[in-house]
Amino acid sequence: MKPVVEVENLSKLYRLGAIGASSLRETVERVFGKKKQVAPAQFTKDKPIADDRRGPEPNSFWALKDVSFSIQPGEVVGILGRNGAGKSTLLKILSRITEPTSGRATLRGRVVSLLEVGTGFHPELTGRENIFLNGAIMGMKRTEIAAKFDEIVEFAEVGKFLDTPVKRYSSGMYVRLAFAVAAHLEPEILLIDEVLAVGDAGFQKKCLGKMDEVATKHGRTVFFVSHNMGAVRSLCEHAILFEGGRLVMTGNPGDVISRYLSATSPQDSDVEGQIIWNGKDAPTSHDLKLRSIRLLNGLGVPQTTFESDKPITVEVEYEVLERIRGARFCLLLLTQEGEVAFSATDHMFQQETQNPGVYKTACLLPGGLLNRRQYIVHLQCDIPGERYVLPAAEYLSFTVSGIGNQSSTFPEPWPGVVCPRVSWKVEELKS
Amino acid sequence: MAEIAAKPPQNFEILIQPSRGWLNIPWAEIWEYRDLLLVLVQRDFISRYKQTILGPLWHLLQPVITAAVFVVVFGGIAGIPTDGIPKLLFYLCGLLGWSYFSQNITNGGATFINNAHLFGKVYFPRLIVPISVIVSNLIAFALQLIPFVICLIFYKFFTHQGGSIAFTWRLLLAPLPLLHVAVLSFGVSLWMSASTAKYRDLIHLNQYIIQIWMFATPIFYPLSQVSKKLTWAIWANPLSVPIESFRICLLGHGTLGASEIVISVATSILLTATGLIAFQRVERTVVDSV
Numbered sequence: 001m002k003p004v005v006e007v008e009n010l011s012k013l014y015r016l017g018a019i020g021a022s023s024l025r026e027t028v029e030r031v032f033g034k035k036k037q038v039a040p041a042q043f044t045k046d047k048p049i050a051d052d053r054r055g056p057e058p059n060s061f062w063a064l065k066d067v068s069f070s071i072q073p074g075e076v077v078g079i080l081g082r083n084g085a086g087k088s089t090l091l092k093i094l095s096r097i098t099e100p101t102s103g104r105a106t107l108r109g110r111v112v113s114l115l116e117v118g119t120g121f122h123p124e125l126t127g128r129e130n131i132f133l134n135g136a137i138m139g140m141k142r143t144e145i146a147a148k149f150d151e152i153v154e155f156a157e158v159g160k161f162l163d164t165p166v167k168r169y170s171s172g173m174y175v176r177l178a179f180a181v182a183a184h185l186e187p188e189i190l191l192i193d194e195v196l197a198v199g200d201a202g203f204q205k206k207c208l209g210k211m212d213e214v215a216t217k218h219g220r221t222v223f224f225v226s227h228n229m230g231a232v233r234s235l236c237e238h239a240i241l242f243e244g245g246r247l248v249m250t251g252n253p254g255d256v257i258s259r260y261l262s263a264t265s266p267q268d269s270d271v272e273g274q275i276i277w278n279g280k281d282a283p284t285s286h287d288l289k290l291r292s293i294r295l296l297n298g299l300g301v302p303q304t305t306f307e308s309d310k311p312i313t314v315e316v317e318y319e320v321l322e323r324i325r326g327a328r329f330c331l332l333l334l335t336q337e338g339e340v341a342f343s344a345t346d347h348m349f350q351q352e353t354q355n356p357g358v359y360k361t362a363c364l365l366p367g368g369l370l371n372r373r374q375y376i377v378h379l380q381c382d383i384p385g386e387r388y389v390l391p392a393a394e395y396l397s398f399t400v401s402g403i404g405n406q407s408s409t410f411p412e413p414w415p416g417v418v419c420p421r422v423s424w425k426v427e428e429l430k431s
Numbered sequence: 432m433a434e435i436a437a438k439p440p441q442n443f444e445i446l447i448q449p450s451r452g453w454l455n456i457p458w459a460e461i462w463e464y465r466d467l468l469l470v471l472v473q474r475d476f477i478s479r480y481k482q483t484i485l486g487p488l489w490h491l492l493q494p495v496i497t498a499a500v501f502v503v504v505f506g507g508i509a510g511i512p513t514d515g516i517p518k519l520l521f522y523l524c525g526l527l528g529w530s531y532f533s534q535n536i537t538n539g540g541a542t543f544i545n546n547a548h549l550f551g552k553v554y555f556p557r558l559i560v561p562i563s564v565i566v567s568n569l570i571a572f573a574l575q576l577i578p579f580v581i582c583l584i585f586y587k588f589f590t591h592q593g594g595s596i597a598f599t600w601r602l603l604l605a606p607l608p609l610l611h612v613a614v615l616s617f618g619v620s621l622w623m624s625a626s627t628a629k630y631r632d633l634i635h636l637n638q639y640i641i642q643i644w645m646f647a648t649p650i651f652y653p654l655s656q657v658s659k660k661l662t663w664a665i666w667a668n669p670l671s672v673p674i675e676s677f678r679i680c681l682l683g684h685g686t687l688g689a690s691e692i693v694i695s696v697a698t699s700i701l702l703t704a705t706g707l708i709a710f711q712r713v714e715r716t717v718v719d720s721v
Contacts, residue, residue: 092718093447094447095553096445096554097550097551097718098715098719099715102449103448104448106444106447107446108445110443111445111554113554124477124478125478125481129474129477133470133474136464136466136470137555139555140466142466142469142470
């Protein structure tokens with residue numbers, strides 16, 4: 001069978017700084033040769049462009065470089081990589097939103113991308129009208145939409161509000177409707193980027209189920225970009241890992257995930273054990289934006305290796321952009337295999353409405369809790385039962401060394417995802 | 432689940448690669464997306480009047496209000512004669528073509544900026560958007576005809592000025608200037624869309640272009656009132672011919688030579704052809720910058 005997606009040497013060059021949309025004055029100056037030397041542009045997280053990504057002109061870089069792969073019909077492919085690794089650029093090219101700089105891709109079938117659900121929804125139009133609008137934007141014929149209409153409405157669970165303008169919908173309803181339209185398009189190729197970051201847990205489950213059904217029952221191909229390792233592990237048959245615009249690994253999800261997670265981490269910041277965002281690449285939604293995540297020792301100094309009997313503070317600084325109510329942060333510690341060691345939330349302390357401003361939430365992990373191994377910090381922010389504010393994502397990893405731990409007495413790995421300090425009492429019983 | 436959706440042809444293939452060439456308009460694809468065109472037209476029409484009491488009635492009121500202002504300002508205060516045609520009728524006729532033109536370029540002149548969000552998320556032939564603007568304003572044009580026709584009938588048959596209005600066979604040619612305005616405004620909005628996507632400064636400039644354009648077009652003055660020295664300036668404006676043609680067709684009044692028509696039509700076609708090229712150049716990678 002011919003592969004449904006064939007990508008050959010695909011590359012995409014971006015210009016930095018005043019990308020394209022320059023002012024008239026700049027062009028005039030450039031034309032008349034008066035343009036001053038531009039200061040070197042800053043790449044994400046204020047790092048200069050890595051050598052191998054630098055493009056032919058100053059201020060340009062390869063968002064994708066010589067990427068080749070092919071996908072068979074019916075495969076569900078997970079795409080992994082850090083922010084800026086080229087995942088989204090790939091999806092944008094495959095969905096024909098932007099053109100590649102060189103190389104080519106052949107798609108055998110209709111492509112639908114869910115780069116963000118609800119694309120083209122018009123707030124003034126009713127749910128019914130938006131189903132037709134959204135479907136048409138995605139390339140559906142009117143008759144096709146009409147044929148699927150009841151199914152879409154049922155899936156979205158918005159029956160009663162069909163003739164209400166969507167601007168009066170709750171964000172949950174909005175997302176459900178949007179996903180429902182997209183899920184019923186029946187394209188040969190479906191591109192999904194973090195779409196499951198929204199909606200409540202029940203609906204997420206439904207979406208995952210639908211995705212699975214789309215792939216297995218109808219033999220469609222699904223590209224799935226996510227930071228949620230659990231979903232990638234359970235849904236995908238293959239995974240592709242991007243690093244710095246290049247495809248570095250393809251294989252079964254388990255292998256690719258462990259490679260991704262071992263590569264994930266401190267290399268991206270100057271000081272190990274923290275990520276500080278100061279640019280527009282910070283994880284953000286319309287109402288909340290992360291500023292930094294730090295792993296601090298007892299003295300408040302960020303680091304990545306902790307002794308097992310010493311406390312660790314996971315500190316998250318964030319900015320509330322719009323009044324928000326009832327949001328909570330959930331911290332999950334994962335092992336490298338993707339198992340959840342445990343989870344914790346600041347829910348109890350976040351019942352109130354938060355006005356725009358800068359906030360900090362910190363979780364103190366007491367000493368004598370963790371085992372001698374590597375942990376991945378997984379963080380998400382949501383409003384329980386309503387929606388996700390920030391999608392779940394893995395951010396940092398740290399290592400717990402065995403000093404002072406009961407397991408440290410032995411050289412071999414100590415089983416268990418955690419190793420809490422427990423008390424033992426040994427006594428001799430009189431017989 | 433029932434398999435209702437039409438299956439795409441077996442050898443359906445999309446090839447993605449850097450595009451070459453000056454101009455390759457995906458006509459077949461635009462036709463494939465005709466349903467989207469209809470939905471966009473519907474969206475524009477519905478959303479514009481949601482939550483207004485008068486709704487589409489505004490289309491009827493707008494030209495009447497503007498013409499009434501013209502009667503007071505240009506007819507009354509400035510005292511510009513209208514070649515013996517009743518002033519209200521003269522202005523309404525001039526506004527027919529002008530409103531259609533100015534609405535087209537106002538709504539369609541910033542395609543990339545207004546749809547940045549949409550274009551950044553999903554692919555469809557981008558030309559659908561400016562085309563949908565031209566089509567949906569056609570509905571507004573049709574509604575605008577109503578007060579004009581009422582006025583026309585009133586002046587022709589119920590006033591002593593009726594004699595100044597002549598119904599001739601040219602009435603049948605009225606769709607031609609409309610087509611001309613559509614093509615011209617399409618070309619201008621393509622140019623404006625392409626240039627504003629690249630240079631934001633031009634958004635502000637465009638407002639002035641529209642204002643100046645109105646004064647440079649014989650809307651509230653007849654060509655007979657323009658001094659010989661300035662006539663060239665009026666004819667340099669490709670919109671003058673269709674506006675004057677409307678008057679010739681509908682009121683039987685006006686002056687127009689063959690050479691002016693040829694030049695204006697040629698200019699309009701040239702603007703549209705080059706506009707398509709400019710639009711397509713920007714379209715390829717605009718998402719990377721807006």
